[in-house]
Amino acid sequence: MSKETLKRAFADNLFYLQGKYQAWATPYDYYMALAYTVRxxxxxxxxxxxxxxxEQNVKVVCYLSAEFLMGRHLANNLVNLGIYEDIQEVVASAGLNLDDLLEQEHDPGLGNGGLGRLAACFLDSLATLEVPAIGYGxxxxxxxxxxxxxxxxxxxIPDKWLRFGNPWEIPHLEASVQVKFGGHTETYRDDKGRKRVTWVAERTVTAIPYDTPxxxxxxxxxxxLRLWRAEAGEEQDFNFDAFNAGDYDGAVASKMSSETISKVLYPNDNTPQGRQLRLEQQYFFVSASLQDMIRNHLRIHPSLENFHEHFAVQLNDTHPAVSIAELMRLLVDEHGMDWDKAWYITQKTFAYTNHTLLPEALEKWAVDLFGSLLPRHLEIIYEINFRFLEDIKTWxxxxxxxxxxxxxxxxYPEKSVRMAHLACIGSHAINGVAALHTQLLQSDTLKDFAALWPExxxxxxxxxTPRRWILLCNRRLANLITEKIGGDWLKDLSQMRKLEAYLNDQEFxxxxxxxxxxxxxDLAAYIWKHNDIEVDPNSMFDVQVKRMHEYKRQLLDVLHIVALYNRIKKNPNVSITPRTFxxxxKAAPGYFMAKLVxxxxxxxxxxxxxxxxxxxxxxVVFLANFNVSLGEKIYPAADLSEQISTAGKEASGTGNMKFAMNGAITIGTLDGANIEIREEAGEENFFLFGLTAEEVAAMKAKSYNPMYYYLTNPDLKAVLDRISSGYFSHGNQEMFKPLIDSLLYDDQYMLLADFQAYVDCQHEVGKAYAxxxxWTTMSILNSTRMGKFSxxxxxxxxxxxxxxxxxxxxELEEYSQEKAGLRVPS
Known part of the structure; x- marks a missing residue:
């Protein structure tokens, strides 16, 4: 770890791994050489x-997630290893700038939104807290x-994040496992006369693990972090008969079909083929992961009867819920365990995190599709369901x-497998991700299960994680905090409260x-470079960055902008606090309304x-391709954090936490973790507006009429009329008609009901910023009081x-060849 050793390793890796002299090396070559030095x-x-x-036979936490939105690795690894400053000096001694090299790294394309970023933060915390854990995806x-x-x-555009390779991953072909699909099942009697089932698969896919430290x-x-890549099984890899017959596409058709499984994150499920691929992806990674756990367990233990004592498996939403049926199949069919014992182990192994209150987001799979792809699992699910419902009849x-x-x-409306129900029945714990969210799960979304098993x-x-979301992305602020209270806050964020002693210190x-x-x-410079828009850093930076969805109400934010614009057009000299919105x-490829917003x-x-x-x-600025590295530029620069989802729709949110940690003040509804952020920051340091979840439900129960608000609120009417007139669409009155119609005749997310309260609250925001x-007091207190949200x-x-x-x-020992198990000749 000495600077001299790091400098030598950096030079060696450029020469021996990248094969370049310094005069020929590109910035990417230097990045790769540095990445290998750190790896x-x-x-x-x-x-x-x-x-x-x-050696210690520990209990391992296995986090199963369809997404891991890790962000760039190099800077984060430098921070966590404690060598950021040393590497800065090493790179500078070579005449290079570390920031330039960090920009060469591509964001790993392994996630999309809060679900994947949460998984990444959890992996960081698990390692920081020294908890044995594996992330599987x-x-x-x-x-x-x-x-x-x-x-x-x-x-x-295709996100070719692996185009130039990935220095952080380590492939382990020797640890590959086989994953089966399709076919049929057959029953037989084992040597003890017991009825058994075997799955005769139609095709087999090889799952190859890649480990990222x-x-x-x-x-x-x-x-x-163990990620699985799909590859055709050996018998399907290449069809010589087809090739020799001149059918070159047919020769590799099976290979291409198999490898499609790990090709793209979240393929569009608007088609039957897309839905099948999503189910294939989910089963592929959970089957490979459970086989991996079982293999590791049997290296130490003679049987699987204590499997649940050595593995705790967390289901990150319903994407991995099929693992409940898969573990039962592995225990009963592959390892000969009786049903009741296998079910006990399964329930003790799994826990389920629910991430949504939207009924349409609770996964369901058509029975026909499920049975054609996973025939044995459908049988197992029917058996689980039969036994469970028999208990319900008795109870x-x-x-x-x-x-x-x-x-x-x-x-109804079609016969389907409800994955959230499978997850609830097959797990010993079910958790929501914010106090209100868990309450609504118990009172609404999963109320029958909560009544059955409140415990x-x-x-x-x-x-x-405060390491990435303060220390790494806001080093200026991190240095000030450390200067005032020391560095322990990075592993105990509650210590940030000590900064409140400086609240009235004018220099601070x-x-x-x-x-x-x-x-x-810094953000203004990025906007100028990428959007060719000049923005004033003295203006309020009013920010909403998150996945595009109607319930997150980016559209309400736009209505407010148009309302302010209308005020200016009516009176060009009106006093308005300058703002940069x-x-x-990203909008899902098949989500038309989000794309229209x-x-x-x-x-x-x-x-x-x-x-x-x-x-x-x-x-007004829209920053394209929002991802982790762009978020690292945005969160520290924000003045106002827009968390304006319809109350009762957002499970938690994590962007709201990142903004507040970096001193942004929240304008928001009583939704998700906003409630707890407001409690921690103090009501006077949070801009609250809008209907509560109870009020939303009550209003909908009384046949909410959005047209009433349009007809009785002149400002709202003027906003919608300006949009529908074609003013913002070069006279095309049809372009935004779907948005206007959705507001006037449906408005399921209550934008019109909350419009005036939002505009009024924003007026208070403007006065506070002036x-x-x-504003400084509010900013400091938002940051210092976010310890709960580490x-x-x-x-x-x-x-x-x-x-x-x-x-x-x-306990780290000095590396030596002998300790690594290598013989050193005398």
Missing amino acids: DRLLHRFIKTMSTYF IRYEFGIFHQEIRDGWQAE VPGYNTNTVNP FPKQPELLGHLSIIAE KFINKTNGV RRRWREIKYANKQ IFGG IKLINSVAEIVNKDPDVRGRLK DQER SDRTIREYVTEIWKAKPVKI
């Missing part, structure tokens, strides 16, 4: 961590897509309606403002930004209350 330091800890887990060759904006519309902060623990003989409510199999339900409010307040201004200058987020944002920007009447008081002393706190709760796992100290 080598990780591997010593990684191997020691794995060997310690094996899919090594997607292409991310969901690279977003470009063309004529205001979202354009989806995930280091903890200021600890020797380095846990693996509640006078409530036959419960059978339909609780059944894993839905009969299963537990809240685990989400958190984010001045530096706080200077840091925010410098961060805003910043948006970012993106178009509207850019269309409004086109008019507002060029109107001389506005005179710089309003600017008083910079008041993912370390969340993981500690999971570890003690759900997983029952224990931290394991990794």
Whole structure:
């Protein structure tokens, strides 16, 4: 770890791994050489961590997730290894700039939104808290897509994040496993006369694991993220008969079909083929992961009867829920265990995190599709369901309606497998991700299961890692915090409260403002470079960056912009607090309404930004391809954090935490974790508006009429009329008609009901920002009071209350060939 050794390793890797002299090397060559230099330091800890887990026979947490939105690895690994400054010097001595090299790394295309970023934060906290853990997922060759904006519309470009290789991953072909699909089942009698079932598959896919080391902060623990790549089985790899017959496409058809499984994150499921591929992806990675766990278990233990004592498996939403049926298949069919014992082990192994309150987001699979792809699993699910419903009949003989409510199999509108029900029945714990979310799961979304098993339900409010979301992305602020209270806050975020002793220190307040201004200058430079829009860092940066969805109400934000614009057009000299509205987020390829909102944002920007009447008081910017590395630039620069989802729709949110940690003030509804953020920051340091979840439900029950608000609110009417007139669409009155119609005749997310409250609240925001002393106080208190929202706190709760796992100290020894198991000739 000495600077001299790092310098030598950097030079060696450029020469021996990249094959370049300094004069020929590109910035990417230098990045790769540096990445391998850092990875080598990780591997010593990684191997020691794995060997310690094996020797001590520890309980391992396995986090199953369809997404891991990791962000760039290099800078994060430098921070967690404690060598960021040393590497800066090493790189500078070679005449290079570390920031330039960090920009060469591509964001891994392994996730899309909060679900995947939460998984990444959890892996960071697990390693930091020295908890034995493995993240399991899919090594997607292409991310969901690279977003470009063309004529205001979202354009989806393949995200070729692996185009130039990935220095952080380590393939393990020797640890590959086989995953089966299709075919049929057959029954037989085993040597003890017991009835058994075997699955005769139609095709087999090879799952190859790739390990990415995930280091903890200021600890020797380095846990693996194990991602699976799909490859055709050997018998399907290449069809020589077809090739020799001139059918070159047919020769590789099976290979291409198999490898499609790990090709793209979240293929569009608007087609039958897309839905099948999604189910294939889900089963592929959970089957490979469970086979991997069982193989590792049997290396140490003679049987699987204590499997649940050594593995705690967390289901990150319903994507991996088929693992419940798969573990039963492996235990009963492959390892000869009787049903009741296998079911006991299965329930003790799994825990389920629910991430949504939207009924349409609770996964269901058509029975026909499920049975054709996973025939044995459908049989197992029917058996689980039969036994469960027989229990319900016994326990509640006078409530036959419960059978339909609780059944894993839905009969209408089509016969389907309800994955959330499978997850609830097959897990010993069910958690929501914010206090309100868990409450609504119990009172609404999963109320029948909560009534049946109240002891299963537990809240685990989400958190984010302060290492990436303060130390790495906001080094100016991190240095100020450390200067004032020391560095322990990075592993105990509650210590940030100590900064409140400086709340009235004028020098501290001045530096706080200077840091925010410098961060805003950095983002302004990015906007100028990428959007060709000049924004004023003195203006309020009003930011909404997140996945594009109607319930997140980016459209409400746009209505407010148009309302302000209307005020200016009515009176060009009106006093308005200058604002820069910043948006970012991707819409799913098949989600037309979300894409239309993106178009509207850019269309409004086109008019507002060029109107001389506005005179710089309003600017609107849509930043394309929002991802982790772009978020690292945005969160530290934000003044106002828009968290304006319809109350009762957002499970938690994690962007709201990142904004607040970096001193942004939230305008939001009482939804998700907003409620707890407001409680922690103080009501006076949060801008609250809008209907509550109870009020939303009551209004809908009374046949909510959005047209009433349009007809009785002149400002709202003027906003919608300006949009529908074609003012922002070059006279095309049809372009935004679907949005206007959805608001006037449906408005299921209550934008019109909340419009005036939102506009009024935004007026208060403007007044507060004009008083910079008041704003500074609010900013400081939002940042210092976010200790609850560290993912370390969340993981500690999971570890003690759900997983029952224990931290394991990794003692690092000096590396030697003898200790690595290599013979050194005398």
